[in-house]
Amino acid sequence: MxxxxxxxxxxxxFSFLSFxxxxxxxxxxxxxxxxxxxxSINSMNIIMVFLLDWMSLIFMSFVLVISSLVIFYSKEYMDSDxxxxxxxxLVLMFVFSMMLLIISPNLISILLGWDGLGLVSYCLVIYFQNVKSYNAGMLTALSNRIGDVALLLAIAWMLNYGSWNYIFYLAMMQxxxxxxxIGGLVVLAAMTKSAQIPFSSWLPAAMAAPTPVSALVHSSTLVTAGVYLLIRFNILLSNSLLGNLLLLLSGLTMFMAGLGANYEFDLKKIIALSTLSQLGLMMSILSMGYYxxxxxxxLTHALxxxxxxxxxxxxxHNMNNSQDIRLMGSLSMMMPLTFSCFNVANLALCGMPFLAGFYSKDMILEMVSLSYINLFSFFLYFFSTGLTVCYSFRLIYxxxxxxxxxxxxxxxxxEGWIMLKSMLGLLILSIFGGSMLNWLIFLNPxxxxxxxxxxxxxxxxxxxxGLTGYIISNISFFFMNKTFNIFNLSYFLGFMWFMPYISTYGVINYSLISGKMLIKSFDQGWSEYFGSQQLYVFLIKNSQLNQMLQNNNLKIYxxxxxxxxxxxxxxxxYL
Incomplete structure (x- = not known):
């Protein structure tokens, strides 16, 4: 085997057992x-703490079932590797890091899983080892380091409280x-890992990884880690400034990703931007207190x-590694089974009634309508939902x-039977998963x-x-592309509001150059000259004098x- x-x-x-x-x-x-x-050595104890409740167990079962099907899928997809x-x-290490993060009520063990995710994701993004992959991996790693530093600062701050088990302090946090x-630092960490504005640019760049990795990363592991951490810290967000700030940023993320996906022609990037949009939806409803x-x-989105x-x-795979949707067409005739699965997943993403996405998305939007919320956030929720259906129908078209x-x-x-078996397993979950979870999680309807x-x-x-997506695609496909008439606006909206430029040329490039200058002028400059180098010269001269005195020379005596x-x-x- x-x-x-x-x-x-x-x-x-293990997934079945956990469920x-x-x-x-x-x-x-x-x-x-x-x-x-x-x-335990003398008075020092190193203790690992695990929290098993319905939330961690059901999430673990979903992560394990998706990762098992992804690994089975990889058997054929990565066959030539x-x-x-x-x-x-690497995939198993990735899953193990996620498991550690899910069952930890302790910030130290969460950091182990958190950093494990960051490190292994870097290794997976640069897996194909070309310049584009290296750049994408660097952007992913450096963006996530901001969140890692925030988590480290939260750990340092929690030294005041005698324990890193945050679960004990949630009640007094408000x-x-x-x-x-500490809550602010945790929110910052979650925003970097779940790619909210202004840290969104790494998520589409991470598409440089192999497709099975993308399926795992964008469904249930890396990007959901931030959302899961905030679900655990949900008390901090209800009726607080942090919650209001997160609501604004996640709403804008949802809106920005929805607009960007309507201008994109790369198949994987469209799906990546849809992930970003759904992450914005999760974060925004979480910031309103509906954890x-x-x-x-x-969970439904993961499926x-x-x-x-x-x-x-x-x-x-069938298109000889081409990802441009403009080169595709009539796939429903040539690959009927694959395209049926693709359509079901797309309709579930849109919130088609009685598929997995419908139960969660519809309930979220109804709770938004019921809540005391300002008009701008209300607009972002519903307009972004319209954009999701728009780019899904455009993709199908x-x-x-x-x-x-x-x-x-x-x-x-x-004819890829191994890949098809994995897809059919997830197809069943995508159809029935939402209904099943609805009955499980909400015991009272x-x-x-x-x-x-x-x-x-x-x-x-x-x-x-959906109609807008179809009509715009039809017009731009068969007639003159109208987006060229408003090229600058199209470029701005389609390029994620210039966030990749800001992240790469602005923040990362500037921070790396300034870091280099600081090292040259301080660590390897003044502090080196007056610190270690000066001490070295002083010790050398004194040791030479000492050596000369110990040579037993009569002249010296x-x-x-x-x-x-x-x-x-x-x-x-003078005395």
Whole structure:
């Protein structure tokens, strides 16, 4: 048996076991808190703490089932790779880091998982080892380091409280101003990991990784780590300045990603921007205090987003590694099974009734309509939902209709059976997962009573968005592309509001150059000259003098004798 098959079987088994235990925990309202004393030397104890509740167990089961299917999918997708085992080991390390983060109620062990995710994601993004991959990996790593530093500062600040188990201090966090500083640092860390404005540019750049990695990263692991951490710290966000700030930034992220995806032609980047949009949705509903809804959408989104990336990978594989949607066409005829899965995932993303995404998205938008919220945030929620449907229908239009525009003659077929089996497994979850989770998480059915106009607003926005996406694609595809008439605006909106420029040429480039100057002028400059180098010269001269004195030379003894006689003489005179 290959390492892929062994990993798939084990991860799938543990996922099923974790899911069954989570159901028991939900029904009986259990929480298990485990303290494991790793080592004890004299008075020093190193203790690992694990928190097992329904939330951590159900999230673990979802991460494990998606990662097992992704590894099984990789068996065929990465078949031509010489270092297949290394790739699988990296993915397993990635999953292990996420597990550590999920079950930790302690900031130190969270940092281990958090940094593990950052390091392994860097290794996976640069996996194909070309200049573009290296640049993308550097942008990903450096953007995430900001969050790592914020988490380190939060750990340092928590020294005031005698323990790093933040779970004990959540209740007092709102009253205490000092604890709000820790909360602010945790929110900053979560914003970098979940790519909220102004840290959004690394997420589309991370598409340089292999497609199975993208399916794992963008569904349930790296980008969801920030959202999950804030779900644990949710008390800090309700009715606070932090919550209001996060609501604004995440709403803008959702809006910006939705606009950007409508101008994009790279298949993987469109799906990456849709992830960014959904992360904005999770963060914004979380900042309003509905942490269960955010968690619900986190799980349903993981299912259809992994499926979407897997279908995209199968299409790219068949298209001889071409990712441009303008070169695709009539895929529904040539790859019917793959395209059916792709369509289901796309419709689930739009919030098509009774698919996985519908239950969470519809409930989120109804709760927004019910809440006391300003008009600007209300607009961002609903307009961004319309944009999601718009770019989804645009994607379907470009890939399904017309003739294939690919320049070379190549076969398009559904013969990748291993990839198809993985996709069909996720297809079933994408159809039934939302309904199942709805019954599990919300034990009492939520009924939101709204006026008819607000109740139908979500459906209306989705229909208008879908029609707009179809009409604009049709016009730009068959007639003159109207975006060239407003090129500067199109470039601004399609290039994520120039955030990649600001991140790379601005922040990262400037910080690296200024860091180099500081090292040259301080660490290797003045402080080196007056510090260690000066001390070195002083010690060398004194040791040389000492060596000379110890050579037993008669001249030296005579000279030193005369020197001491003179000193004694002057001392006696002046005394």
């Amino acid at each position: 290959s390492i892929c098959t062994i990993s798939f079987v084990n991860l799938f088994f 069954l235990i989570s159901i028991i925990f939900i029904m009986n309202d259990y929480i298990i808190f485990i303290e494991w004393e790793v080592i 010489y270092k297949m085992n290394r790739f699988i080991m 009253e205490n101003m000092e604890m709000m500083i 269960k809804l955010a968690f619900f959408h986190l 259809f987003k992994a499926l979407l990336f897997m279908c995209a990978g199968a299409i790219i 470009y890939t399904a209709t017309g003739d294939s525009n690919f320049s070379s003659l190549n076969m398009l077929n559904d 939520l009924v939101v009573i709204l006026p008819l106009s607000l109740k139908l607003l979500t459906l209306f926005v989705c229909i208008i968005g 005579l000279m030193s004798f005369i020197f001491w006689i003179l000193i004694l003489y002057f001392y006696m005179i």
